[in-house]
Amino acid sequence: MKKKLLDVKNLHVHFKTYAGIVQAVRGVNFELYEGETLAIVGESGSGKSVTSNALMKLIPQPPGIYAGGEIHFNGKSLISLSEKEMLAIRGNEMAMIFQDPMTALNPTMRIGKQITEVLLKHKKADSKEAAKRRAIELLDQVGIPFPEKRYKTYPHELSGGMRQRVVIAIALAADPKLLIADEPTTALDVTIQAQILELMKEIQKSSNTSIIFITHDLGVVANVADRVAVMYAGQIVEYGTVEDIFYDPKHPYTWGLLGSMPDLNNSSDELLRAIPGSPPNLINPPIGCAFAPRNELALAIDFEEEPPMFQVSETHFAKTWLQHPNAPHIPIPEVVARRIASSRGGEA
Amino acid sequence: MRKKILEVKNLIQHFGSAKEPIKAVDGISFDVFEGETLGLVGESGCGKSTTGRSIMRLYDITEGEILFNGKNVNSYTSRKDSMQFHREMQMIFQDPYASLNPRMTAGEIIAEGFDIHGLYKNKKERQQKIGELLESVGLNREHANRYAHEFSGGQRQRIGIARALSLNPSFIIADEPISALDVSIQAQVVNLLKQLQKERGLTYLFIAHDLSMVKYISDRIAVMYRGKILELGLADEIYNNPIHPYTKSLLSAVPQPNPEYERKRVRIPYKHEETPANAEVIEARHDHFVLATKEQLSKWL
Ligand SMILES: Nc1ncnc2c1ncn2[C@@H]1O[C@H](COP(=O)(O)OP(=O)(O)OP(=O)(O)O)[C@@H](O)[C@H]1O
Ligand SMILES: Nc1ncnc2c1ncn2[C@@H]1O[C@H](COP(=O)(O)OP(=O)(O)OP(=O)(O)O)[C@@H](O)[C@H]1O
Ligand SMILES: [Mg+2]
Ligand SMILES: [Mg+2]
Numbered sequence: 101m102k103k104k105l106l107d108v109k110n111l112h113v114h115f116k117t118y119a120g121i122v123q124a125v126r127g128v129n130f131e132l133y134e135g136e137t138l139a140i141v142g143e144s145g146s147g148k149s150v151t152s153n154a155l156m157k158l159i160p161q162p163p164g165i166y167a168g169g170e171i172h173f174n175g176k177s178l179i180s181l182s183e184k185e186m187l188a189i190r191g192n193e194m195a196m197i198f199q200d201p202m203t204a205l206n207p208t209m210r211i212g213k214q215i216t217e218v219l220l221k222h223k224k225a226d227s228k229e230a231a232k233r234r235a236i237e238l239l240d241q242v243g244i245p246f247p248e249k250r251y252k253t254y255p256h257e258l259s260g261g262m263r264q265r266v267v268i269a270i271a272l273a274a275d276p277k278l279l280i281a282d283e284p285t286t287a288l289d290v291t292i293q294a295q296i297l298e299l300m301k302e303i304q305k306s307s308n309t310s311i312i313f314i315t316h317d318l319g320v321v322a323n324v325a326d327r328v329a330v331m332y333a334g335q336i337v338e339y340g341t342v343e344d345i346f347y348d349p350k351h352p353y354t355w356g357l358l359g360s361m362p363d364l365n366n367s368s369d370e371l372l373r374a375i376p377g378s379p380p381n382l383i384n385p386p387i388g389c390a391f392a393p394r395n396e397l398a399l400a401i402d403f404e405e406e407p408p409m410f411q412v413s414e415t416h417f418a419k420t421w422l423q424h425p426n427a428p429h430i431p432i433p434e435v436v437a438r439r440i441a442s443s444r445g446g447e448a
Numbered sequence: 449m450r451k452k453i454l455e456v457k458n459l460i461q462h463f464g465s466a467k468e469p470i471k472a473v474d475g476i477s478f479d480v481f482e483g484e485t486l487g488l489v490g491e492s493g494c495g496k497s498t499t500g501r502s503i504m505r506l507y508d509i510t511e512g513e514i515l516f517n518g519k520n521v522n523s524y525t526s527r528k529d530s531m532q533f534h535r536e537m538q539m540i541f542q543d544p545y546a547s548l549n550p551r552m553t554a555g556e557i558i559a560e561g562f563d564i565h566g567l568y569k570n571k572k573e574r575q576q577k578i579g580e581l582l583e584s585v586g587l588n589r590e591h592a593n594r595y596a597h598e599f600s601g602g603q604r605q606r607i608g609i610a611r612a613l614s615l616n617p618s619f620i621i622a623d624e625p626i627s628a629l630d631v632s633i634q635a636q637v638v639n640l641l642k643q644l645q646k647e648r649g650l651t652y653l654f655i656a657h658d659l660s661m662v663k664y665i666s667d668r669i670a671v672m673y674r675g676k677i678l679e680l681g682l683a684d685e686i687y688n689n690p691i692h693p694y695t696k697s698l699l700s701a702v703p704q705p706n707p708e709y710e711r712k713r714v715r716i717p718y719k720h721e722e723t724p725a726n727a728e729v730i731e732a733r734h735d736h737f738v739l740a741t742k743e744q745l746s747k748w749l
Contacts, residue, residue: 117598119590144630146601200545257463257470258719260542260624261492286627289492289657290701294715316602316630317658319703323710342707360635362664363703371642372664374635378586445705 105278105310106132106155111169113147113154115164120383124150126334127169129409132278136303137311139342140322141357142331143379148314152280152329155312156196157186168278172379174277192222195276197284202261204270205255211266212251215239218273238269261288268296275414280312287318297324318361322346330354333380333390336415339409340416347440349432350418352395359436373435389421397430452518453619453651454480454503459512461495461502472498474675475512477729480619483645485652487666487683489659489698495675496655497542500621503653504539535565538617540608540625542655547608548596554582554607555592561614581610586636593669604631609637615642623655638665659702663687671695676723681736691738693746694718 113125125147132138140148153159155171157178170180174193178186192194198204206214215238216231218224225231232251239247242265255263264287271279279300285293297320301308313324320344321328328345330338330353338351349355356375377394380386386393392402401407401421410423421427431437459476462469476576480486488496504511505521514521516537548557555578559568568574579589584742585606596604600635605628608703612620622641626634638661644650656662662669663683669696670680680694690696697718703710732738732745741746 115598117594119594142627142630144633145600146630149600200543202543202546256604259493259497265492287624289490289494289698290659290703290720291497291698291715292492293657294701294703314626316634317703318631318705319660319710322705322707323703323713325707346705346707357631358705360632362635362638362660371639372635374639375632378588381588381590426713443704443709 102133102135105134105174107170107172107196108151108155109170109172111151111154112167112169113150113159114165114167116165117383123167123380123385124334124382125154126382126385128331128334128336130329130336130339132310133151134277134310135308136326137304137313137314137324139313139325139328140331141315141321141328142337143333143353144316145379145382146331147334148331149282152196152282152312152314155278155280156190157181157183158190158196191218191276192274193276194278194280195271195272195274195412197264197268197279198283201260201267201287202255203405204267205263207255210252210254211239211258212236214266215219215270215273218270222274224273224275234267235273238273239266240298242266242269243292244269247258251435261292264288265292265296272299275303275307276309278310278312280314282314283316284313286315286317293320300324318346318357330357332381333385335390335419336409337391337419338417340412340418344413344416347444348412348416349436350416350423351391351420352397352422353391354395355433355436358439359433361439363439363442389419397433399427450481450484452479453482453516454653455513455515455518456499456503457513457515459499459502459514460510461498461507462510471675473502476675476677478670478677478680479484480651481687482651483649484667485645485654485665487662487669488653488655488672489657489662489669490672491674491698492657494672496672498622500539500623500653500655503621504537505533518577531565535615536617537619537621538612538615540605540612540623542623545604548604550595550597551594551722553593554587554599554610556594557607558582558592558610558614561611565615567615569634577614581614584613584640585610586633602633605629606633606637609640616648617649617650618648619689620654621653621655624657625654626661627656627658634661642645659687659699668723671698677739678723678739681733685736689733689736691736691745693721693748733742 108130111128115122127150153399212235215235219231225234236247244250244265260381285296325342327341329336332353338354359373380390388404389402392398399421407419407421409419412418456478459473461473462471465468503514556579558578562568569576578592582591587606626637664681669683670687671676673694679695690699697716700716727739727741729737729739
């Protein structure tokens with residue numbers, strides 16, 4: 101039996117703003133086992149970064165508020181830990197690769213020093229020389245050319261993608277149990293991306309690391325994830341194995357996501373199938389299913405009552421009234437069905 | 449004959465000391481035709497953003513020529529010419545965090561351009577325009593009064609796009625405009641860019657690394673590697689019949705939204721080769737150019 105490393109229960113995170121209280125995360129539940137990769141996908145602004153920052157207890161307070169729920173990590177309840185106790189965990193047992201490389205790097209410090217600091221602080225190297233050697237090795241592993249030369253450069257002298265690779269090297273330096281990667285490869289070209297994904301998998305295998313991987317790129321999700329959580333308006337709306345989500349999606353929002361991608365086999369003359377409208381205002385989240393106003397297939401009840409999380413199979417869950425035993429049978433939209441069929445046919 | 453709106457001739461952009469220069473852009477030439485989208489893809493750090501920024505006149509170029517509507521952009525002498533250039537040519541920046549001032553509201557950021565150029569003197573009209581721009585990028589009017597730091601990454605990028613559109617430019621350099629967005633908003637933004645192109649005949653230089661989206665939006669694609677353009681041709685042609693080993697490697701690494709396929713993926717690695725000094729741009733197939741020596745080309749074809 102695999103060991104549970106992380107258990108998130110009914111997590112709520114709010115922000116106080118002039119306009120009102122933004123309910124950024126509204127009751128998120130998931131668990132993560134050792135050596136497993138969970139991908140979180142979903143609408144921009146749906147709370148993916150806030151959720152992962154909350155796991156690290158990095159929500160600025162104020163304006164942020166942990167408004168409810170629990171986070172159990174490796175036997176500890178994080179919500180009640182003091183900042184001092186969190187400091188011992190952060191960067192050591194759990195490390196994060198941020199969406200924005202510039203906030204993660206110190207602009208006034210050479211990149212090599214930023215890596216050796218982590219190595220020395222968390223006792224991953226016992227001398228300065230050993231730390232330097234390991235730092236250069238890490239830079240090389242994340243695909244920075246001429247690592248000895250680059251060791252001495254400052255962040256602003258690097259391209260966007262190179263900076264992100266430095267951030268990844270820093271996160272890997274501590275050899276964490278849990279690695280939270282918030283769009284780690286968004287700024288990278290596909291070849292470097294593939295190298296980084298391979299590197300992360302190698303490290304996962306050898307150290308049994310658990311990974312939470314946030315990304316917009318469904319191709320990357322298909323590549324890295326064991327399980328996938330789909331977020332919308334501060335909640336997880338569908339949750340399952342990577343096969344459940346790609347081959348048997350149940351939530352209309354997931355259908356919308358899968359349908360929005362360009363189909364490489366099709367001509368570029370037709371417009372892409374974007375989901376119409378914009379996401380709800382999280383200051384006054386809608387009553388009922390948050391996706392209903394944008395869902396062409398919404399039922400009357402979607403506008404009145406929030407659907408519970410229905411269990412579809414042993415591994416698969418979906419928060420949609422369509423899963424209710426009395427719901428009318430609404431088939432998956434044809435574009436999405438075609439997409440799945442053609443990808444299962446092998447020629448992607 | 450299609451009109452060349454932008455001509456880049458042997459552009460060189462070096463940084464650092466003259467003794468030990470970082471050759472960010474190392475002699476590239478290409479044309480962009482009016483109303484088309486040229487996709488620029490390539491390895492991280494290969495000089496894509498630098499190319500865009502040099503065209504935008506954000507750097508003093510080391511060597512070469514950049515002609516916009518036939519006129520050398522580095523020869524503008526009057527402030528009027530400069531102002532006109534910056535109205536016509538806009539850039540959407542890669543980094544939505546660094547490129548927006550967190551202490552400004554979304555509305556102020558979007559209106560900055562038209563305030564500088566003195567458009568929309570009437571307050572109501574100005575407000576109306578801000579609202580329209582916000583909605584055109586999938587945000588809503590209420591967002592105008594929120595500060596940049598209160599937005600998520602993808603929301604900030606859309607503010608950047610709205611800002612670029614605010615002056616009705618004819619040419620937009622979009623530096624990874626959608627990589628921070630989720631696929632549905634990507635689709636919205638790409639549809640929006642396509643629609644604007646159709647309506648207003650906009651021209652785009654579209655920098656990105658998501659090859660599936662680049663193929664979708666671009667008429668032609670240029671593949672860049674370590675400061676040089678290695679291959680340039682029609683989007684479908686580059687995608688279906690790549691010639692340069694680097695392009696082949698790049699295409700083999702594009703992840704597909706299909707777990708079974710991903711488990712079996714075989715990537716073609718690329719072993720770095722210096723471009724020989726006698727390499728030249730050869731039209732290997734119709735409208736499909738490769739930087740190579742004759743020997744290399746016959747080996748690759
Ligand atoms: N400091 C803050 N103050 C006010 N609102 C905030 C703050 N940080 C985040 N939010 C809001 O919380 C919501 C969730 O934001 P979050 O950054 O988690 O989105 P995301 O899913 O990571 O989006 P993206 O894919 O664009 O990165 C958004 O509506 C955002 O505007
Ligand atoms: N201001 C600068 N000073 C020194 N070197 C620079 C500067 N700007 C860019 N460079 C260097 O020039 C090269 C090209 O950088 P550029 O930002 O153009 O790459 P890019 O192709 O846009 O990469 P990415 O896909 O990662 O954004 C890199 O080696 C970078 O380190
Ligand atoms: Mg985010
Ligand atoms: Mg760039």
